[in-house]
Amino acid sequence: MKKFILTLVLFVAxxxxxxxxxxxxxxxxxxxxxxxxxxxxxxxxxxxxxxxxKIIVDATNAKADIDSIFTHIxxxxxxxxxxxxxxxxxxxxxxxxxxxLVDADATTVHPNKENGTLVTVVDGGxxxxxxxxxxxxxxxxxxxxxxRINSETERKVTGKKIKIExxxxxxxxxxxxxxxxxYSTAAVGNSGWHFVNLRKGKNTYSFEYKVPxxxxxxxxxxxxxxxxxxxxxxxxxxxxxxxxKVFVQ
Numbered sequence: 718m719k720k721f722i723l724t725l726v727l728f729v730a731x732x733x734x735x736x737x738x739x740x741x742x743x744x745x746x747x748x749x750x751x752x753x754x755x756x757x758x759x760x761x762x763x764x765x766x767x768x769x770x771k772i773i774v775d776a777t778n779a780k781a782d783i784d785s786i787f788t789h790i791x792x793x794x795x796x797x798x799x800x801x802x803x804x805x806x807x808x809x810x811x812x813x814x815x816x817x818l819v820d821a822d823a824t825t826v827h828p829n830k831e832n833g834t835l836v837t838v839v840d841g842g843x844x845x846x847x848x849x850x851x852x853x854x855x856x857x858x859x860x861x862x863x864x865r866i867n868s869e870t871e872r873k874v875t876g877k878k879i880k881i882e883x884x885x886x887x888x889x890x891x892x893x894x895x896x897x898x899x900y901s902t903a904a905v906g907n908s909g910w911h912f913v914n915l916r917k918g919k920n921t922y923s924f925e926y927k928v929p930x931x932x933x934x935x936x937x938x939x940x941x942x943x944x945x946x947x948x949x950x951x952x953x954x955x956x957x958x959x960x961x962k963v964f965v966q
Contacts, residue, residue, distance in 0.1 A: 745776065746804040747786075756793050756802075763804050768876055768930070776803045815880055815964035818870045823958040825864060826945065829853075832860040834947075842886075842959040849951040855899035855907045859944025864961050866941035874941070875902075876930035878966040881943055884959040886919035896956050897946030898924060904939040905929040912949050919959065925966075 748759065756774065757767040764772065774790045780803040781787040787801050796802070823843040828836040833848040845862045853860020866874075883898055894915050901907035908926040931939055943963070947956040 744806040746806070748802045748804050750796050750798055750800040750802060752798045754796065754798070756790075756796060759802070759804065764807065773802055773804050776805045777801075779803075815966050817962060817964050818873055818879075819864075819866065819961065819963035821864055821961045823960060826862050826958055826961075827858075827865065828862055829858060829860060829944075834860075834862050836862050839957060842957045844955045844957050845945055845947040846953050846955045847947040847951060848953045852897075852910065852949065852951070853946070855910050855944060856901055857903050858942050859899050859901050859907075861897065861899075861944045861946040862958075863945065864943040866943065866963070870963065871902075871931075871939060871941045872934050874928045874963070874965050875934045876928060878925060878927045880923055880925050880964040880966065882921055882923040882962040882964070883943075883945070884919065884921045884961075885915070886957045886959065887915050887917060887955075890915050890917050893950055894954055895949040896922065897944075897949055898922065899944040900926045900928070901942045901944060902929060902931060902939065903941065904933065905931045910944075910946065910949075915956065 746763070756770040760770040760773060761767045770793055774793050777787055778789050781789045787803060790796065790802075824838065826836055826843055826845070828834045828845075832853050835844075835846040835848075837844045837846075847861055849860070879900070881898060881900055883896075885896060887894070892914075895912040896915055897910040897912050899908050899910045906929045908924070911924040913922045913924075928941075933939060943961055945956070945958065948954040
């Protein structure tokens with residue numbers, strides 16, 4: 718029995734040889750592959766990120782199921798001149814809410830004794846005190862107190878944009894008292910220290926980081942960490958940590 722599929726095309730406009738189409742599946746670009754094109758470079762052009770190539774692959778394959786002008790992409794590294802791709806517009810993409818991957822209370826933070834960082838359990842969290850003459854490295858476990866990221870989370874965030882949230886408190890503040898936060902993959906790079914001006918009382922501080930892709934992540938040979946410095950100046954001023962969260966975008 719033949720199966721008939723109706724694709725509703727509402728609007729088509731052509732600009733410089735590229736077709737911008739509004740269909741029942743949302744707006745997008747009907748793009749004809751040119752010599753030396755690659756899906757990753759098209760992802761960079763349209764989305765600003767080569768790692769979003771899979772959006773184009775999935776969208777083109779979905780179109781190929783209902784429209785013979787498109788062909789299925791079996792290997793994203795192999796496309797041919799003349800092949801037609803479907804590139805969804807950013808407006809038509811579902812904007813997913815960040816997914817919470819880690820929700821750790823402060824009792825899971827570890828001190829880095831080699832760098833003179835002290836961690837003491839207090840009411841409602843842990844007190845972190847950093848002491849140093851020179852700002853320590855943000856690589857490896859980092860030179861401050863640190864949270865260890867579990868292996869499952871490491872696999873989910875490699876090559877992805879993440880958001881780190883730290884809830885911390887101080888009883889008193891001064892203009893030069895800044896807390897440092899860093900995300901370290903240990904194997905393929907780190908975010909460097911992100912310093913924030915501390916506000917009196919309990920507050921949540923955050924920063925975003927694009928985690929480098931780690932090809933060895935599935936082999937279980939890597940480790941990720943979130944590091945904390947209580948005081949950018951190393952003056953032994955304490956910060957009370959309450960919780961740490963990691964979201965993937």
